[in-house]
Amino acid sequence: AQAEIGLIGLGVMGSNLALNIAEKGNRIAVFNRTVEATRKFYADAGELQSQIVPCETIEEFVAAIRPPRPIIIMIKAGEAVDQQMELLKPYLETNDIMIDAGNANFRDTMRRFDNLKDSGLTFIGMGVSGGEEGARHGPSIMVGGRQESWKRVEKVLTSIAAKFDGVPCVDWLGENGAGHFVKTIHNGIEYADMQMIAEIYGILRDGLKMGATEIGEVFGEWNRGRLNSYLIEITEKVLKAADPITGRPIVDLILDKAGQKGTGKWSVIEAQNMGVPATGIEAAVAARSISSMKDEREAAEKVLGLPNVGEFRVADKAAFLKDLESALLASKIGAYAQGFAVMSAASREFNWNLPMPTIAKIWRAGCIIRSQFLDEITTAFTKDPDVANLIVTPAFARMVKESDGALRRVVSAAALGGLPVPALASALGYFDSYRRGRGTANLIQAQRDFFGAHGFDRIDGEDAHHGPWGSGLSA
Ligand code: NDP
Numbered sequence: 001a002q003a004e005i006g007l008i009g010l011g012v013m014g015s016n017l018a019l020n021i022a023e024k025g026n027r028i029a030v031f032n033r034t035v036e037a038t039r040k041f042y043a044d045a046g047e048l049q050s051q052i053v054p055c056e057t058i059e060e061f062v063a064a065i066r067p068p069r070p071i072i073i074m075i076k077a078g079e080a081v082d083q084q085m086e087l088l089k090p091y092l093e094t095n096d097i098m099i100d101a102g103n104a105n106f107r108d109t110m111r112r113f114d115n116l117k118d119s120g121l122t123f124i125g126m127g128v129s130g131g132e133e134g135a136r137h138g139p140s141i142m143v144g145g146r147q148e149s150w151k152r153v154e155k156v157l158t159s160i161a162a163k164f165d166g167v168p169c170v171d172w173l174g175e176n177g178a179g180h181f182v183k184t185i186h187n188g189i190e191y192a193d194m195q196m197i198a199e200i201y202g203i204l205r206d207g208l209k210m211g212a213t214e215i216g217e218v219f220g221e222w223n224r225g226r227l228n229s230y231l232i233e234i235t236e237k238v239l240k241a242a243d244p245i246t247g248r249p250i251v252d253l254i255l256d257k258a259g260q261k262g263t264g265k266w267s268v269i270e271a272q273n274m275g276v277p278a279t280g281i282e283a284a285v286a287a288r289s290i291s292s293m294k295d296e297r298e299a300a301e302k303v304l305g306l307p308n309v310g311e312f313r314v315a316d317k318a319a320f321l322k323d324l325e326s327a328l329l330a331s332k333i334g335a336y337a338q339g340f341a342v343m344s345a346a347s348r349e350f351n352w353n354l355p356m357p358t359i360a361k362i363w364r365a366g367c368i369i370r371s372q373f374l375d376e377i378t379t380a381f382t383k384d385p386d387v388a389n390l391i392v393t394p395a396f397a398r399m400v401k402e403s404d405g406a407l408r409r410v411v412s413a414a415a416l417g418g419l420p421v422p423a424l425a426s427a428l429g430y431f432d433s434y435r436r437g438r439g440t441a442n443l444i445q446a447q448r449d450f451f452g453a454h455g456f457d458r459i460d461g462e463d464a465h466h467g468p469w470g471s472g473l474s475a
Helices: 012-023 035-043 046-052 058-063 080-093 105-117 131-135 147-160 180-208 212-223 230-240 263-274 280-290 294-304 317-349 356-362 370-381 392-417 421-432 443-451
Strands: 005-008 028-031 051-053 070-073 096-098 122-129 140-145 170-174
Touching: 005 012, 012 035, 012 046, 012 051, 012 131, 012 147, 028 058, 028 140, 028 317, 035 051, 046 317, 051 317, 070 080, 070 147, 080 096, 080 105, 096 105, 096 147, 096 170, 105 122, 105 140, 105 180, 122 131, 122 180, 122 280, 131 140, 131 443, 140 147, 140 356, 147 170, 147 356, 170 180, 170 356, 180 212, 180 230, 180 263, 180 280, 180 392, 212 230, 263 280, 263 317, 263 443, 280 294, 280 317, 294 443, 317 356, 317 370, 317 392, 356 370, 356 421, 370 392, 392 421
Parallel strands: 005 028, 005 070, 028 051, 070 096, 096 122, 140 170
Antiparallel strands: 122 140
16 A cells, blocks of 8 residues: 655654654655665564555655655755755655655745745645654644645644644644744743743752752652643753762753754744744843853853852742742743744734634643643633733733742842843743833833934824924933
8 A cells, every 4th residue: 555644854853753653553655865764764663664665765755655645854954955855846746745844944934835836736834843752652743834735634643643631732723834933932932941940940059059859859849730841840850860970960960051953043033023022032042042152151250250149048948939939930921921922923924823722732742841831821812812912811810910929039039149040030021011001111212202303102192293302401
């Protein structure tokens, strides 16, 4: 029998995805640029071999798939994808579907989608989250492209996706770049979530002077409460893991320089392009950049020293730990609210009609930011899909109000203790600015009008569009 689907790229993600597809009873043809990888993959596939058609040439590969052929391309993002698509194209027929499942920039996806417009071929840009484990046993999948193309792959993708209470974490989210855009924002939120966790870890380690294992206990306890999520769960595991060589906690031996591949930065750029604040993601991207300036930081510590603030003191440790838990929840709400606000602006900008409740729904399982919390977001957006911001939905407004004091106390304690909490502080700044009906931009408007005659609107509706800054006013 012909294969139901094809997959190119048997690297970490591609081989796991292919095994997942085969295991769910879908016959799959596979191809990899380097033939040895294909052979090794097939040799290691065990009893799944019967569902796999290993191919060493593109001709053989294309012929093995049932038309219209859906072909997943799971290779290094960027130019490699364009090259692979060019190599594949001559062998394809009308209605065949090339599916880029890597971490593409959605602008590349839009370009690829448009380039194929008159070719009879179609294109899907598909975000896949969940890392290696997710790919193997159930990722969260964000699909963008033509709805007819989605219909051709819906069954296979539904069979391999993660399930939350039996509901598959995959859906069609809109035309062209919609899937990759949503995946990008997913990663941006992931950056913020991880940074906020790291800042709380910093307060526990450098403020309360707790050891890694003890901090692991704290995260473990939080994982049984409102913060229950994959990222908190792995934080506990990571903090409790020992280095096999020295026996010391492994985190204490890891260099404090974080890598980044671009999706966080893209989230911030797109947010800025649309004029939507995404301060949590911005803070997280900036924090990774500062982290990578290790030499400069060490040199600066020699010149400036650590802040001269004396000992970090809290009156009641148990109460402070409760505050940290609530502060983390609050700042997380801020980052997710911002991420969803960016998506709703993009939905208008690119005419995608992105379904917010569906996005929250397919993030509940499979992906890196999966959590109980996303189920609550799903409920909030289902009740009110067009709300301006998550934080004004009744459930989240309540949570923001309840955790407000804790976030303030934690950010203040960190500031007074000289500990950097840029992402937590950004959340507080965001809430305090967003909830204030009368801000301070009246002064900025006056300054802009003063030096650049930019004009301003008046609160009383009177139409004096310029201020009385004329001669005789300035000192
Ligand atoms: P790997 O490095 O494990 O594999 C890379 C694959 O790309 C190999 O199959 C390689 O083939 C192929 N490749 C590279 N360049 C070319 C080219 N010019 N033409 C054809 N094939 C090429 O990567 P991953 O599996 O980790 O990542 C694949 C994609 O998935 C990336 O876009 C990544 O961002 C994304 N992703 C990764 C996640 C992860 O957790 N790792 C999570 C979610 C998405 P060859 O064997 O011939 O070198």
